[in-house]
Each structure stands twice: as C-alpha cells, then as structure tokens.
C-alpha cells in the first residue's frame with residue numbers, strides 16, 4: 559500500500575516522504591492519535607520506504623527488500639504488539655537483541671511498537687537505553703492512542719507526529735472505495751473522523767438505521783403512545799452487545815436536531831441527559847430491559863406534549 563492509497567493525514571505523509579528524500583530520517587518517532595485514522599498503515603508504509611533499496615521509485619515494491627517486506631519476511635523489520643494486555647520487558651529485550659544485529663537486506667532496520675502505551679514501566683525503561691544510544695541504522699516507531707501512559711523520558715526521545723482525525727469527506731471517500739454504503743450523514747458524525755469507527759458501525763449498520771428511524775418518528779411526533787415508542791425502539795432491547803454505541807448514536811441524533819429546532823432545545827437536552835444516565839446504569843449492570851424501559855418512558859414524557867412536565 560503506497561502513501562497515496564492511504565486516506566487522510568496528507569501533511570504527515572509528505573513530511574515523512576521528505577525525510578526519506580533528504581535522508582533526514584530520525585531514530586525514533588512517536589505516532590500519536592485516536593484509533594482508526596491510519597497510524598499503523600502509514601508507519602508500515604514509511605518502514606517499507608525506509609528499507610527500500612530503490613529510493614528513486616517511491617512506489618517500488620519490486621526490490622529485494624520490498625519483496626521480502628511485502629511477504630512479511632524482511633529480516634530488517636519487526637513489529638511488536640501487546641502480548642495479552644501489555645508489552646512486557648521480555649518482548650522489548652528480544653527486540654533489542656535484533657536492534658544490535660546489523661541490517662541484512664537493507665541499510666536500515668525498522669521496529670514498530672504498536673499500542674506502545676501498553677509497555678510496562680519496566681519495558682519502557684529497558685527501551686529507553688536503546689532510544690538514548692541508537693545504532694545509526696535503527697529507526698523505532700512507537701504508535702499510541704494514549705500517550706499519557708508513556709514515560710516522559712521515552713516521549714522526549716521521540717519525534718512526535720500528531721495524527722488528526724479524518725474529515726467527513728475523507729471518510730466518505732474511504733467508504734465509497736470500500737463499498738460501504740453510508741445511509742445517513744449522521745453516521746459520518748458518529749465516526750468522529752475514524753475509519754476504524756466506520757468499520758465497526760458498518761458491521762451493525764442495520765441497527766443504527768433502525769434506531770435512527772425510531773428517533774425520527776419520535777421527533778416528528780409520529781408516535782402516539784408508549785407502546786408505539788417501545789415498538790419503534792425495539793432495536794435497543796435487541797442490541798445488548800453494542801448498546802453503549804447505539805446510545806451514543808442516539809445522543810448524536812439528538813444533538814443534530816437541537817441546532818435545527820431551537821425552540822425545543824430543552825427536551826433534547828433532557829433526553830441526552832437521560833441517555834447518559836442510562837449508559838451509566840448499564841455499565842453498572844442494572845437490569846437491562848428495565849433500564850431501556852425507563853429510558854423510553856422518560857423520552858416519551860419529553861416528546862409527548864400532553865405528558866410534558868413543562
């Protein structure tokens with residue numbers, strides 16, 4: 559996959575390409591940003607380019623190094639991931655053994671530490687030695703979506719690259735390239751600029767659509783009584799596995815309509831509060847169906863003029 563096939567973060571791709579072209583590649587980078595915005599893809603393509611033996615051709619993929627890289631068989635490249643919940647000191651030590659062996663195919667060696675914030679403190683301290691005295695051929699890329707868990711001593715040794723969430727237009731482009739049908743503009747809002755989120759949502763797109771239909775009926779006052787409300791929001795009862803996400807979507811839908819209907823601002827705000835309350839209850843394992851019942855009663859109260867408390 560070449561840089562131009564990876565959507566978003568153009569400036570970063572450009573800077574990394576320049577570092578390669580000008581031979582100003584640093585020994586250690588930290589790629590920071592939320593999940594699902596291309597940090598891993600860009601890190602991996604950056605690695606391929608660093609190791610490539612034919613730098614004239616930006617999209618080479620045909621030299622010995624690229625061929626080995628593309629078949630996950632390049633001895634000068636290593637990715638490490640959490641083993642269970644953490645990246646342990648033993649993993650860092652194993653990596654370090656490889657760090658100090660000279661490159662075989664290329665004239666550099668690249669190491670990617672994914673979810674690097676999951677390194678134990680011990681592991682981070684061990685890594686620090688390598689960051690402080692890197693062999694001249696070494697490049698390490700730490701990837702993280704939660705840099706707070708990385709030691710300052712580690713962070714200060716890395717060139718920090720901040721990845722930004724994708725625009726809705728970029729998400730749409732990705733969707734159409736990957737045959738993902740975006741049924742509602744509000745789905746784009748829900749993605750928060752993350753392709754990872756889009757893919758997660760797409761797995762359950764029918765549930766999101768049903769929820770949106772329910773919310774629209776409610777807002778357009780097409781629901782006559784609580785039975786109809788429960789019926790229209792049946793998807794909430796059926797979606798225990800993704801209920802937190804669906805409730806977040808319900809919040810997004812409420813916010814979208816707040817701006818359109820200023821006079822009704824309060825009932826939307828009250829509903830959002832109820833949704834948040836329900837999310838908390840469900841986290842603390844309150845009876846599932848009862849929590850949804852309760853939410854729908856409260857929502858119905860807000861949106862049914864006759865029952866309205868105000």
Ligand SMILES: [Zn+2]
Nearest residue numbers: 610618621624
């Ligand atoms: Zn190559």
